């Protein structure tokens with residue numbers, strides 16, 4: 001009766017990796033329990049996710065081909081766009097969020113176009129806009145830019161509004177840190193940078209005040225939901241964002257956080273079910289409204 005924080009399926013978002021082909025379900029070695037799935041299998045999975053009570057999925061694409069610009073990202077017939085259409089048709093109660101970024105689609109693996117050995121912020125904005133519009137045309141409910149270019153939320157909001165998608169919401173990866181905890185995701189999404197790192201656009205882990213400025217800018221530019229990512233090493237920032245801005249806050253319990261718990265659980269070193277609940281409860285207690293987590297479907301079934 002006096003419990004202050006409750007974990008509930010309503011707050012969870014399940015990430016899914018969409019790959020080419022039919023009948024494909026390819027396990028990701030560094031993320032036991034997670035697979036790359038072709039569109040047909042994504043739909044089967046989406047049905048189970050909805051049945052478990054999880055209200056939303058976030059889709060990541062693994063394209064057939066990559067190029068310097070990441071042009072598959074705005075191909076209306078690519079995997080993610082087809083998955084959006086199929087899910088909205090067959091599992092209409094599921095909210096479909098799409099990750100808007102170029103790193104899965106570029107041959108160099110960076111989140112923007114590369115010029116002179118570095119990512120060109122402003123040249124990237126137009127490409128992100130194309131990607132977001134393509135997702136909106138396919139029927140996405142929420143687009144989630146994860147690239148960390150400056151000005152992308154405003155650019156995407158303006159383009160959506162002008163193109164008749166005023167009702168498509170934006171969940172901005174606002175305080176996204178250059179973290180060691182994305183390693184397993186880069187296996188899953190095949191998106192590791194081929195040279196250098198993401199430190200010129202993702203944030204420096206020690207910087208909390210800067211995170212507040214990033215969040216303030218994204219809200220000003222039109223973000224409906226702001227995100228802190230990763231979650232566990234940044235619980236203080238989830239708390240600060242919630243209390244300073246009082247807007248919907250999402251936290252991404254990222255791949256590395258998932259794999260650590262899974263590995264320890266599979267080895268019998270911790271009681272996995274309890275540890276998962278404890279960790280996700282801490283993210284809620286810190287102030288997150290939404291949690292993006294690879295545990296979503298499994299956890300919802302227990303709740």
Ligand code: PBG
Nearest residue numbers: 101103146181182185254255256
């Ligand atoms: C794309 C993106 C990444 C994640 C979400 N969107 C990887 C990155 O920035 O390298 C990480 C998610 C996870 O680790 O679970 N930019």
